[in-house]
Amino acid sequence: MTHHPSPLVLVVEDEPNLSEVLEAYLRREGFRTERAANGESALRLFRAAKPDLILLDVMLPKVDGFEVLRQVRGAGNTPVIMVTARVEDIDRLVGLRMGADDYVVKPFNPPEVIERVKAVLRRTRPTDAEGSLKVAGLEIDPRGMEVTVAGRPLELTLSEYRLLEHLARHPGHVFSRAELLAACLPDSDALERTVDAHVNSVRRKLAAAGVTDALDTVRGAGYRLMDRAAG
Numbered sequence: 369m370t371h372h373p374s375p376l377v378l379v380v381e382d383e384p385n386l387s388e389v390l391e392a393y394l395r396r397e398g399f400r401t402e403r404a405a406n407g408e409s410a411l412r413l414f415r416a417a418k419p420d421l422i423l424l425d426v427m428l429p430k431v432d433g434f435e436v437l438r439q440v441r442g443a444g445n446t447p448v449i450m451v452t453a454r455v456e457d458i459d460r461l462v463g464l465r466m467g468a469d470d471y472v473v474k475p476f477n478p479p480e481v482i483e484r485v486k487a488v489l490r491r492t493r494p495t496d497a498e499g500s501l502k503v504a505g506l507e508i509d510p511r512g513m514e515v516t517v518a519g520r521p522l523e524l525t526l527s528e529y530r531l532l533e534h535l536a537r538h539p540g541h542v543f544s545r546a547e548l549l550a551a552c553l554p555d556s557d558a559l560e561r562t563v564d565a566h567v568n569s570v571r572r573k574l575a576a577a578g579v580t581d582a583l584d585t586v587r588g589a590g591y592r593l594m595d596r597a598a599g
């Protein structure tokens with residue numbers, strides 16, 4: 369089966385605190401990230417790494433965000449979310465029709481930026497390229513956040529859905545409780561045993577739908593989803 373890697377986001381930001389926070393949030397949500405601290409390395413990474421989306425600060429050393437956006441647009445349709453502390457920048461971007469896909473104003477709330485990233489990706493990714501994830505007898509639709517077994521939807525809570533999608537994106541990979549907690553409850557200070565409760569609940573729902581051997585407990589390590597059907 370084809371494995372779709374998780375989307376790669378290029379974070380272009382010259383303030384290390386901000387780029388670190390953004391990368392941490394993105395990774396917690398399962399994105400891959402690259403980081404550039406100036407416009408020149410942003411363009412180099414854009415060409416070399418072919419990101420699925422660029423979070424682009426406007427005020428940057430060497431080559432500014434306007435010029436980076438212009439060159440990215442000259443090369444194709446890679447989605448770009450502009451980040452700026454100055455509302456005038458947004459007026460200028462809109463006025464010049466520079467083709468950014470969205471705008472974020474500093475100071476920003478990281479979870480909100482992540483939501484914008486997801487929204488832009490949903491809007492811009494071709495349906496067939498991302499499509500649904502088929503693993504272990506499950507069909508996972510990341511756009512509708514729905515999991516179906518043999519065409520019948522499972523009734524999952526949002527946390528359960530996130531947990532299952534996270535595991536399903538990397539079949540066979542063992543995730544620790546801490547990692548799963550970050551993936552399924554990114555904004556909470558819940559304890560790791562909360563993950564056990566969610567896993568048990570997902571298992572019950574899977575079993576009720578006829579999927580009994582997909583979710584493994586790996587003693588002392590965590591959990592993984594096995595795609596036994598694929599072997």
Ligand code: CA
Nearest residue numbers: 382425427428
């Ligand atoms: Ca800056």
